[in-house]
Amino acid sequence: MFGTLFLKECKQTVKSLAYWAYVACLALFFVSQIGEDWNLTEPQPGREGQYGYTYSTDETLIMEKTLRRLTEDYAQNSYAAYPLGFYKRVILGTEEKEKMGDILAELTGKSKEELEKLGYDYINEESSFYEEAQKDGIEMEMAAPPQIDFGVSLAEGVSFERFLELMEEADDLIGGGSMYTPARVEHGVEVPQTYEGALEEYHDIIEKDRYSGAFARLFCDYMGLMAAILPVFPVVARTLQDKRSKGLAAMYSKKMSSAGILFVRYLALLAMTMLPLIFLAVFSQFQCDVAAKAAGLSTDSFAFLKYVGGWIFPAAAFTVAVGIFVSELTGSVAAILAQGIFWFASVFQSIDTLVGNFGLKFIPRFNALGNTGIFERELPGLIANRLFYSILSLAFVAAAVFIYDWKRKGGGIRIGNLFKNL
Amino acid sequence: MEIKIEHLDKFYGKKQVLKDLNLTIGEGMYGLLGTNGAGKTTLMKVITTLTKKSSGEVSICGIPVGRAKEVRSMVGYLPQDFSMYGGMSACEAMDYLGVLSGLTKVQRKERIMPLLSRVNLQEDAKTKVRAMSGGMRRRLGIAQALLHDPKVLIVDEPTAGLDPEERVRFRNLLCEVAQSRIVLLSTHIVGDVEATCEHIGVLDKGELLFNGTVEEFLALAEGQVYRAEISRLELTKVQEMYPVTSILTTGGTASIRFISEKPPAFLAEKCSAGVEDAYLYLMHAKRREF
Structure with a gap:
């Protein structure tokens, strides 16, 4: 009975225009972002600066780079923060600026007067930079901001632990969600890759990732972005079909339990949402296999499916669950708005660390081909992250079942009135 | 059952x-x-x-x-x-x-x-x-x-x-x-x-x-349903006095069917009650109670 209903629900989904729009958007995004280059070339020596970037967790390097950034922000008294995932420019008041000065003073060993001078130096440098730019006929808005070396360095005797404590204080002064949260700082700093590093990475891709694993990660990084928002469209379309059909009362009066109806619908929508993603994954795997074979290398034939199952599936599961829940709750298209806001916030939340540092981010990013070592290090975090969203999905489905059953017994949802005109 | x-x-x-x-x-x-x-x-x-x-x-x-x-x-x-x-x-x-x-x-x-x-x-x-x-x-x-x-x-x-x-x-x-x-x-x-x-x-x-x-x-309205032929000009007045269950107008004459607990003041013939008559009688009686 559930199997038959599942197939019928799949058929209903396929009949909707929103579903085909979803498939078209996925295909378009795949073609435009992932492209056709599935080849991997062994790095050659003597091409410094062309090996891309990697992340270093060297504590001294982290402290130096972070300090340089903090000094620059302090001089400009302008800090970037993402408190709810959205970018926010923070300007400190006199008291907070004073406290930030204390932190910098401890980190650099410089007096407050010297630190105060940094601000004036920045303004002077900036003015002359833009004057020069203007002379060269470049408009101020078009000129890239000046890169100024303030010549500060870490004071002797500052331990990494103390550094992190001070960064936490700095983050508190900014109001949280800044670039100085200990978790972000500890994650590492971006550094140019060396030839040796690039070669090691290449071998890691061949041996540990078995070629296709690295490409599958990149696939998930991009397609995960879409799986976190697009499924909400066919889900809302399907849920609102009930309302428009005028068949709800007849359906409500039937024997099948609310949990049975809604859970089967959830599974069907999830399956139909995943179907084009799986197709694209299989297609990519095939492309990868062909490229690897041409280079005389072997691949993991199930890499794409494994990564899609573990990485993208929970994102789609969560998006579908939220879509069903909000649609049942409001009886409107509000789910698109809700998921849209959450998606934007999640994208911004991940924007500063595009490789790893997964935490509980809804859209975990790993925008790099390779960096296998970093991925291996952060894999437990990713697993925990995906499990968290999988469990949350089930909680949303359970909540949707509760609402469906409530409505089925004649219960009214007042919140629906707020969204009925959407 | x-x-x-x-x-x-x-x-x-x-x-x-x-x-x-x-x-x-x-x-x-x-x-x-x-x-x-x-x-x-x-x-x-x-x-x-x-x-x-x-x-x-x-x-x-x-x-x-x-x-x-x-x-x-x-x-x-x-x-x-x-x-x-x-x-x-x-x-x-x-x-x-x-x-x-x-x-x-x-x-x-x-x-x-x-x-x-x-x-x-x-x-x-x-x-x-x-x-x-x-x-x-x-x-x-x-x-x-x-x-x-x-x-x-x-x-x-x-x-x-x-x-x-x-x-x-x-x-x-x-x-x-x-x-x-x-x-x-x-x-x-x-x-x-x-x-x-x-x-x-x-x-x-x-x-x-x-x-x-x-x-x-039907028994509720039995004996209280009448049929009469009246002038169209009198129709409004009759409607104000009795619940009228049906009207058929031909030229200047209106054949009406109405409910009355007492014999009406004009010429009318008693007839057997239908469900519609009984329903209107009941609703009319209920309204009068309030």
Whole structure:
């Protein structure tokens, strides 16, 4: 009975225009972002600066780079923060600026007067930079901001632990969600890759990732972005079909339990949402296999499916669950708005660390081909992250079942009135 | 086999829509009459488990409505303004609802086409719901309500908006399916009840004004229904004095049928009461009470 209903629900989904729009958007995004280059070339020596970037967790390097950034922000008294995932420019008041000065003073060993001078130096440098730019006929808005070396360095005797404590204080002064949260700082700093590093990475891709694993990660990084928002469209379309059909009362009066109806619908929508993603994954795997074979290398034939199952599936599961829940709750298209806001916030939340540092981010990013070592290090975090969203999905489905059953017994949802005109 | 309702109350917020309702409905067709807003649909929804009662007891064949799953397997429901997903054909809609009713593939296969034939939709089995007329949708609604062979069939305003021919066809269909089951027909169209039901209930503002057989109902107005021919000019005056149940005007003359507890002051002939007369008499009497 559930199997038959599942197939019928799949058929209903396929009949909707929103579903085909979803498939078209996925295909378009795949073609435009992932492209056709599935080849991997062994790095050659003597091409410094062309090996891309990697992340270093060297504590001294982290402290130096972070300090340089903090000094620059302090001089400009302008800090970037993402408190709810959205970018926010923070300007400190006199008291907070004073406290930030204390932190910098401890980190650099410089007096407050010297630190105060940094601000004036920045303004002077900036003015002359833009004057020069203007002379060269470049408009101020078009000129890239000046890169100024303030010549500060870490004071002797500052331990990494103390550094992190001070960064936490700095983050508190900014109001949280800044670039100085200990978790972000500890994650590492971006550094140019060396030839040796690039070669090691290449071998890691061949041996540990078995070629296709690295490409599958990149696939998930991009397609995960879409799986976190697009499924909400066919889900809302399907849920609102009930309302428009005028068949709800007849359906409500039937024997099948609310949990049975809604859970089967959830599974069907999830399956139909995943179907084009799986197709694209299989297609990519095939492309990868062909490229690897041409280079005389072997691949993991199930890499794409494994990564899609573990990485993208929970994102789609969560998006579908939220879509069903909000649609049942409001009886409107509000789910698109809700998921849209959450998606934007999640994208911004991940924007500063595009490789790893997964935490509980809804859209975990790993925008790099390779960096296998970093991925291996952060894999437990990713697993925990995906499990968290999988469990949350089930909680949303359970909540949707509760609402469906409530409505089925004649219960009214007042919140629906707020969204009925959407 | 009966529907038993005892001291049923239903509130929507502070508004009471069903007031201490006591009613027992047995096998056959039961017509529930009432104006719009009388509480008919609410009562139907309580019986079909689609609305919770505020207090009182309601049971279907001994099963309290609180045991929703069991009740739903015994009740077939045709809601007011029934339709289904527009992209589904009649056959697909029946199959979908059959699955929700817990029918096996074999049961669905055995029942769907005969039921569609019974409601005269065999030629339209592949017609999309969105392409169906109101009458066809209503017939599909009856078919889906009968799909799991329920002991109780509840139909809410099934003939509203249908043309006269469709209405007659629909009434006949209801009479056919009423064999060996309870059919509860809610309507504000008196003719539907008159043509089909053995028992009648009249609901007004949540209160049951009458419950009994058609004969008992007719007896309410017996001896108080008159027929007269009057000048058209007198019509307004007569309407102010008596509840008029029908008017037929020809030239300057109007043939009227009206209700009066005392013999009227003008020439009029007594005639036997119909359901419509009894209904109007009851509603008129009720209004006078207040």
